[in-house]
Amino acid sequence: MAKFIFNYIRDSYEELVHKVSWPSWSELQNSAVVVSIASLIIAFVIYLMDISFQTMLETFYSLF
8 A cells, every 4th residue: 555655656746747837937927817807807797797687676676
């Protein structure tokens, strides 16, 4: 069992060091900006949907 764990850790290390393609700092910054802007847009769309449903339901229930 210990040999299996040792091999797993060794193989994981080898893959992370030699096989994984890590992004550069500028690529990482660009991705962070894209994710931040997309999150803000999605949050704004959800906010607009919430306000519109709230208005529709208040209008609907005020009729009765």
